[in-house]
C-alpha cells in the first residue's frame with residue numbers, strides 16, 4: 001500500500017479535509033496500525049520540496065502511551081503514542097517551509113482519520129530533538145500527536161480551545177485586500193481565488209492569531225505577515241512564520257485542486273504597502 005499513491009495525493013477533497021481538521025489533544029490510547037504508519041511515512045517521503053526549497057525532515061516517533069503526553073507535552077496531550085516530529089534549518093524561510101510541509105502531513109493524517117494537534121510551544125524541544133536526531137543548524141519547530149480521538153475532550157484540551165477561541169476565525173475583511181492593499185476584498189470580487197482564500201482563512205495558527213494578510217493584485221496574491229504584538233518573544237521559534245507556511249500550503253493545495261496553475265515568486269508589490277505587514281512571498285497565476 002502507499003507506494004502506488006500519486007505524489008502527495010489525498011483521497012478526500014482538500015476543502016473537506018481543511019474543514020474537518022481540528023486540533024485534538026485527548027486520545028483514546030489505541031496505537032496506530034502499521035498500515036497507517038506506512039501510509040503516513042510514504043506521504044512524508046514523497047512530499048515535493050517546499051516553496052523556498054529548505055530541507056525539511058519529518059519522522060514518526062513512537063512513545064509508550066501516556067509517557068510522551070506527560071513528559072514531552074507537559075500533560076497537554078493525553079493518550080497518544082505516536083508523534084509526528086519535524087526539523088527545519090535555522091536559515092531564512094526555513095520556518096515558512098516547515099509550516100508548508102508539516103501542514104500537508106497534518107492534512108494527510110486527517111485524510112487517514114487521525115487526530116492531530118500542531119504544537120509549537122507546549123512540548124519539550126530537547127526530548128523530541130533527541131527523537132529525530134537533531135543535526136547542527138536545525139530546530140524542531142513543532143510536533144503533533146497522531147492517534148485516535150477520545151470520545152470527549154479532556155479538561156486541558158477544552159481550556160486550550162476556549163482560551164484561544166479556536167472555533168472562531170477572523171472575517172474576510174480583516175484578512176484579504178484588493179490591489180491597493182487597503183480595500184477589503186469580498187468573496188464575490190475574488191473570483192477564482194475565493195475558495196483558496198477561504199481555505200487560508202480556515203487554517204490553524206499559533207494561539208489562533210491568524211497573522212496572514214493577503215493582497216490580491218491582478219494575477220498575483222501577495223502574502224504578508226502582520227505580527228501579533230507581544231507574541232513573538234514568547235517562544236523559542238518564530239511561530240507566526242510557521243503560520244505563514246500553513247496559509248501557503250492551504251492556498252496552493254486548494255488552488256491546484258480548483259485547476260488554477262501558478263507558482264511562488266518573490267515579487268514585492270511596487271507601491272509602499274499601506275498595510276502594516278512583512279512581505280513573505282507571492283503566488284502568481286500562470287496560463
Ligand SMILES: Cc1cc2nc3c(=O)[nH]c(=O)nc-3n(C[C@H](O)[C@H](O)[C@H](O)COP(=O)(O)O)c2cc1C
Nearest residue numbers: 022023118119120121122164166204205206207208
Ligand atoms: C504553529 C502552531 C503552533 C501551535 N502550538 C500549540 C501548542 O504549543 N499547544 C497547543 O495546545 N496548541 C497549539 N497550536 C494549536 C492552535 O491553538 C490551534 O490550531 C488554533 O487554536 C485553532 O484551532 P483548531 O486547530 O482546532 O482549528 C498551535 C498551532 C499552530 C499552527
